[in-house]
Amino acid sequence: xxxLVESGGGVVQPGWSLRLSCAASGFTxxxxxxxxxxxxxxxGLEWVAFIRxxxxxxxxxxxxxxxxxxxxxxxxxxxxxxxxTLRAEDTAVYYCARDRLPHTxxxxxxxxxxxxxxxxxxx
Amino acid sequence: DIQLTQSPSFLSASVGDRVTITCxxxxxxxxxLAWYQQRPGNAPKLLIYAAxxxxxxxxxxxxxxxxxxxxxxxxxxxxxxxxxxxxxQQLKTIPLTFGGGSKVEIK
Numbered sequence: 001x002x003x004l005v006e007s008g009g010g011v012v013q014p015g016w017s018l019r020l021s022c023a024a025s026g027f028t029x030x031x032x033x034x035x036x037x038x039x040x041x042x043x044g045l046e047w048v049a050f051i052r053x054x055x056x057x058x059x060x061x062x063x064x065x066x067x068x069x070x071x072x073x074x075x076x077x078x079x080x081x082x083x084x085t086l087r088a089e090d091t092a093v094y095y096c097a098r099d100r101l102p103h104t105x106x107x108x109x110x111x112x113x114x115x116x117x118x119x120x121x122x123x
Numbered sequence: 124d125i126q127l128t129q130s131p132s133f134l135s136a137s138v139g140d141r142v143t144i145t146c147x148x149x150x151x152x153x154x155x156l157a158w159y160q161q162r163p164g165n166a167p168k169l170l171i172y173a174a175x176x177x178x179x180x181x182x183x184x185x186x187x188x189x190x191x192x193x194x195x196x197x198x199x200x201x202x203x204x205x206x207x208x209x210x211x212q213q214l215k216t217i218p219l220t221f222g223g224g225s226k227v228e229i230k
Contacts, residue, residue, distance in 0.1 A: 037167075045159075045167065045210055047219040059217045062124075095166055107214055109157045111178070113166035 002026040004096050004114035011120045016086050022079035022096030022114055030054070030074035031102035035110060036081045038092035048094070049081065050107045057105065064090075086121045093118050125149055125213050129222035135230040140201045144225045146211035148192040155215040158187055158196045161224075162207045170209075171196065201227070 008020040022034070036048040049070040051058045058070050069082040079096050093116040099108035126149035136142050146156065154174040159167040169178045171187035174194055184199045198205055206229050211222040 044224045045161075045212075045221040047212075047221065050217075050219070061218045100169070100172065107217070107219055109169055109172040109214065110159070110167070110212075111169050113168070115166055 002098065002112045004098065004112060006094060006096055006114045006117035009094065009117035009119045011122060012086055013123050014087060014121055016121075017082070017084045018086065018119060020081040020083065020094055020096075020117060020119070022081075024077045024079065024096075024098070027098070028102070029072075029077040033099040033104060033107060034070075034072060034079045035097045035099070035107065036068075036070060036079075037095045037097055037110070037113075038090075039095070039116070040089070040092045043092075046092075051079070052105055053099075053103060059107070083119070086119075088121050091119060091121045124218055125152060125216055125220055127211050127213055127220055127222035129209075129211060129225050131225060132223060133226045133228070135228050136201055137230045138201055138203060140230075142198040142201055142205075142227060144196045144209055144227075146194040146196070146222050148194070148213060151192055152213045152215035154189055155213055156187075156189070156194050157212045157214070158185075159210045159212065160205075160207045161210065162204075167210065198227075203229075 003025045005023045051070045071080045095116045096114045097110040098112040100111035128147045158171040161167040174189040175187045208226045
C-alpha cells in the first residue's frame with residue numbers, strides 16, 4: 001500500500017535551516033507529482049509547494065517562495081523540502097502528499113498523505 | 124489568489140443528523156474543488172474531488188455538489204467517525220488554497 005513517511009523535523013532557532021524528507025513506497029514514485037502541505041498548531045491547512053513527477057517544474061506558496069525549495073530523487077523514492085531562514089510563523093506540522101493521478105504536469109488532488117512531521121521555530 | 128470561505132466554521136450535530144457545509148470561492152473555479160476530512164491527530168483524507176466525485180472507499184453518505192462558485196459537502200446520517208474537521212481546496216490556480224475548515228462536533 002502507499003506509504004509516505006516524513007522525517008527531519010525538530011526544534012530550531014529563527015534564521016536556521018532544515019531539510020525535511022519524505023520516503024515513499026508502495027507506488028511508482030517517479031510517475032506522481034508530490035506536494036508539501038503544512039498546518040500550524042490549531043490552524044488550518046496551507047499548501048506549501050509542488051514538484052512535477054519528473055522534477056522539471058515546481059511551484060510555491062508566496063509565503064515560502066525564495067526560502068523553501070522542493071526537490072526529489074526518483075532513484076531513491078525520496079521527496080525533500082529545504083527550508084531556509086526559518087521564522088516563528090513557519091512552526092507547523094509538515095505533510096508530504098501525493099497527487100491522485102500519475103504523469104500530470106499540473107497539481108492534482110491529494111490522494112495520499114504522510115503522517116506529518118513537526119517543525120518548531122523558537123528561540 | 125483564490126479565497127475559499129467555508130461556513131459554518133463550527134457546528135454541533137447528533138449521530139443520524141444530516142449535515143451541510145458550504146465553500147464559496149472568490150472567483151470561478153469550475154469544478155476544481157476537493158473536500159478533505161481531518162480527524163484530530165491524523166492527516167487529512169480525500170473525500171471528494173472534482174466537486175462531486177466520491178473518492179474510492181469513501182462511504183456513500185458523503186456527497187458533493189456545485190452551483191457557480193458555491194460548493195456543498197453533505198453528510199447524510201452522521202456517524203460517530205464523521206466528527207472531524209472538513210476542508211475544501213481549489214486546484215484551479217496556483218497557489219492552491221484551502222478553506223478555513225469546518226469543525227463538526229458531537230451535540
